[in-house]
Amino acid sequence: MSVTLADVAARAGVSAATVSRVLNGNYPVAGETRSRVLRAVEELEYVVNGPASALAAATSDLVGVLVNDIADPFFAVMASAVQSEMSPAADGSGLSGQKMAIICNTGGSPERELTYLTLLQRQRAAAVVLTGGTVEDPAHTEALATRLRRLSDAGTRVVLCGRPPLPGHDALTVTFDNRGGARRLTEHLLSLGHRRLGYLAGPTARTTTRHRLEGHHAALSEAGLAGEATLTVHGAYDRASGYDGALELLRREPRLTAILAANDTVALGVCAALRDRGLRIPQDVSVTGFDDLPFAVDATPALTTVRLPLADAGARAGRLALDRETPPVGGVATYHADLMARASTAPPSRPGP
Amino acid sequence: MSVTLADVAARAGVSAATVSRVLNGNYPVAGETRSRVLRAVEELEYVVNGPASALAAATSDLVGVLVNDIADPFFAVMASAVQSEMSPAADGSGLSGQKMAIICNTGGSPERELTYLTLLQRQRAAAVVLTGGTVEDPAHTEALATRLRRLSDAGTRVVLCGRPPLPGHDALTVTFDNRGGARRLTEHLLSLGHRRLGYLAGPTARTTTRHRLEGHHAALSEAGLAGEATLTVHGAYDRASGYDGALELLRREPRLTAILAANDTVALGVCAALRDRGLRIPQDVSVTGFDDLPFAVDATPALTTVRLPLADAGARAGRLALDRETPPVGGVATYHADLMARASTAPPSRPGP
DNA sequence: CTGTTAGCGCCTTCAT
DNA sequence: ATGAAGGCGCTAACAG
Numbered sequence: 001m002s003v004t005l006a007d008v009a010a011r012a013g014v015s016a017a018t019v020s021r022v023l024n025g026n027y028p029v030a031g032e033t034r035s036r037v038l039r040a041v042e043e044l045e046y047v048v049n050g051p052a053s054a055l056a057a058a059t060s061d062l063v064g065v066l067v068n069d070i071a072d073p074f075f076a077v078m079a080s081a082v083q084s085e086m087s088p089a090a091d092g093s094g095l096s097g098q099k100m101a102i103i104c105n106t107g108g109s110p111e112r113e114l115t116y117l118t119l120l121q122r123q124r125a126a127a128v129v130l131t132g133g134t135v136e137d138p139a140h141t142e143a144l145a146t147r148l149r150r151l152s153d154a155g156t157r158v159v160l161c162g163r164p165p166l167p168g169h170d171a172l173t174v175t176f177d178n179r180g181g182a183r184r185l186t187e188h189l190l191s192l193g194h195r196r197l198g199y200l201a202g203p204t205a206r207t208t209t210r211h212r213l214e215g216h217h218a219a220l221s222e223a224g225l226a227g228e229a230t231l232t233v234h235g236a237y238d239r240a241s242g243y244d245g246a247l248e249l250l251r252r253e254p255r256l257t258a259i260l261a262a263n264d265t266v267a268l269g270v271c272a273a274l275r276d277r278g279l280r281i282p283q284d285v286s287v288t289g290f291d292d293l294p295f296a297v298d299a300t301p302a303l304t305t306v307r308l309p310l311a312d313a314g315a316r317a318g319r320l321a322l323d324r325e326t327p328p329v330g331g332v333a334t335y336h337a338d339l340m341a342r343a344s345t346a347p348p349s350r351p352g353p
Numbered sequence: 354m355s356v357t358l359a360d361v362a363a364r365a366g367v368s369a370a371t372v373s374r375v376l377n378g379n380y381p382v383a384g385e386t387r388s389r390v391l392r393a394v395e396e397l398e399y400v401v402n403g404p405a406s407a408l409a410a411a412t413s414d415l416v417g418v419l420v421n422d423i424a425d426p427f428f429a430v431m432a433s434a435v436q437s438e439m440s441p442a443a444d445g446s447g448l449s450g451q452k453m454a455i456i457c458n459t460g461g462s463p464e465r466e467l468t469y470l471t472l473l474q475r476q477r478a479a480a481v482v483l484t485g486g487t488v489e490d491p492a493h494t495e496a497l498a499t500r501l502r503r504l505s506d507a508g509t510r511v512v513l514c515g516r517p518p519l520p521g522h523d524a525l526t527v528t529f530d531n532r533g534g535a536r537r538l539t540e541h542l543l544s545l546g547h548r549r550l551g552y553l554a555g556p557t558a559r560t561t562t563r564h565r566l567e568g569h570h571a572a573l574s575e576a577g578l579a580g581e582a583t584l585t586v587h588g589a590y591d592r593a594s595g596y597d598g599a600l601e602l603l604r605r606e607p608r609l610t611a612i613l614a615a616n617d618t619v620a621l622g623v624c625a626a627l628r629d630r631g632l633r634i635p636q637d638v639s640v641t642g643f644d645d646l647p648f649a650v651d652a653t654p655a656l657t658t659v660r661l662p663l664a665d666a667g668a669r670a671g672r673l674a675l676d677r678e679t680p681p682v683g684g685v686a687t688y689h690a691d692l693m694a695r696a697s698t699a700p701p702s703r704p705g706p
Numbered sequence: 707c708t709g710t711t712a713g714c715g716c717c718t719t720c721a722t
Numbered sequence: 723a724t725g726a727a728g729g730c731g732c733t734a735a736c737a738g
């Protein structure tokens with residue numbers, strides 16, 4: 001078998017307890033003894049047994065991070081930021097208590113979300129961060145709240161990042177003003193003179209989808225256009241949905257002059273579809289995204305969108321999860337979504353009626 | 354405290370051993386007893402204590418995945434694929450033995466890479482997957498080999514994904530033909546008639562950088578252009594390096610007609626710089642990327658690049674890590690890099706001398 | 707400051 | 723097919 005604490009203790013001529021104290025450094029140990037222990041550790045190439053110490057100390061160094069899909073930049077950026085808050089020093093000093101992130105891909109499936117929470121509870125995770133929007137289904141909301149309550153009861157810190165507070169559980173929350181973002185985007189288009197807008201929404205029954213749609217409608221109402229044909233098509237948060245959705249919108253209303261996409265990735269699909277149709281952006285149709293992912297500025301034309309401070313939010317969530325930042329009042333921090341007006345939007349060439 | 358195996362046993366009127374056997378399902382248990390135990394588990398909301406079972410069984414359900422930066426799509430796609438091989442069924446059935454991935458961001462730092470390996474050894478990880486290229490430094494290579502050997506000795510499976518086999522350790526390896534890819538890209542440009550090429554290489558002393566550069570040179574030599582001014586500038590694998598690097602290349606050789614970027618992200622920066630300089634792509638300067646990340650096809654013009662089957666490779670690595678696929682002969686599987694000729698390359702308007 | 711003594715919760719022979 | 727018992731490696735009181 002491998003080297004254990006006892007081996008190190010024997011080699012250093014001290015008790016196991018002393019070795020443990022040296023390694024964890026939260027207890028006074030004589031300098032002399034200390035270096036003797038450290039030397040023995042070196043010589044024996046001893047590596048702490050994580051499970052054993054987790055069991056004995058009833059704590060763990062694991063932090064769960066739930067994402068829909070880590071290959072989606074939206075989640076990758078947040079997850080990366082969460083992680084950056086617990087990354088070890090480059091020199092590898094002080095590894096004790098070093099937290100490690102377990103990133104779990106739920107694929108947007110509510111069931112899998114619950115499954116992963118169980119798995120994380122099994123690992124006795126120190127904290128759990130749930131990122132991105134969630135499904136709006138009473139049954140799932142309740143199941144989720146129950147699971148999270150069990151986790152909190154077991155001492156696991158729970159933080160929500162990029163989704164609204166969960167009814168039935170008072171987890172710390174870092175969220176985005178999705179409504180405001182969509183409203184600003186819509187206002188921007190209206191102020192340019194657009195009147196025939198198409199909205200490509202995300203999957204139904206998801207918080208982000210609903211909030212963005214609400215912001216869109218709010219802007220329309222304020223402009224006295226509430227009654228206007230609110231052309232809306234739902235789809236997934238991916239490029240293909242953008243492509244198909246744009247074609248569908250054009251089929252329904254060939255005269256539309258602007259399309260608001262559910263997010264930047266979808267917007268890319270929209271742009272591709274418009275190009276394939278021989279329509280120019282923004283001369284014929286203006287396009288907007290959402291999120292301001294890194295590639296948005298490199299799209300041609302550069303994409304008008306709203307910026308979500310994903311990295312800031314993720315980092316904040318990470319700190320809250322590690323209890324290294326005082327929680328915001330009320331437990332909820334909301335990040336503003338700034339309009340990034342770029343080249344994909346312009347006044348319509350044929351003003352509306 | 355929380356519910357333990359003993360509690361369940363008491364409730365079900367059986368011994369702890371029996372409960373354990375039911376939960377792990379690798380031992381015959383009477384159907385009657387079995388369901389009684391399962392009911393007790395339900396009623397008590399019992400959740401296995403991971404650390405405790407890991408300690409007792411001397412095995413763990415954790416799998417480490419090392420990446421440079423999870424926010425970089427190159428790594429995110431691979432990591433996601435590795436993970437997909439161990440994701441639980443959506444219905445949450447059969448959670449026992451469910452593996453979980455710990456994704457570690459090394460930031461490209463060799464020290465941190467070693468640190469994370471120690472941390473994973475501490476967790477007694479079932480397997481470790483190292484993704485992406487690595488630093489070519491004898492000291493680090495040796496330190497890495499040593500660390501990996503300790504891991505293997507401790508029973509952890511080690512898989513390399515996206516990097517060449519490591520001298521000094523016979524880890525299973527899934528790698529890409531970076532040389533071939535760069536060669537094909539260069540041949541493509543040469544066949545279009547380009548003679549003044551600029552090469553924007555990645556960071557020095559990294560395997561991917563070197564291999565791609567070698568492929569580039571090989572193509573040049575074969576075309577009898579070995580002596581030609583091989584304009585090369587090194588930079589990081591990010592957009593900013595592409596932007597700055599392109600300007601630097603143009604400064605050194607204003608007449609160049611093509612730029613090969615270290616990867617797609619860098620290529621995006623190159624395109625931005627060229628546009629800002631008023632140069633048209635591909636009429637004035639052709640541009641190529643590497644990797645064929647999702648956004649490459651949406652760039653304008655669509656980026657000519659070579660496709661690395663990142664998802665396939667990641668999935669393969671995942672299966673090898675879980676010992677669910679017979680290893681390739683020799684322990685090394687190499688994936689081909691296909692040329693994706695798109696709109697960012699064309700014959701030079703002013704043919705070379 | 708350091709050693710001693712109990713567990714932490716589970717798995718796994720070994721009996722039965 | 724099930725129960726009993728020991729131990730996995732470490733930490734946390736409690737003495738000294």
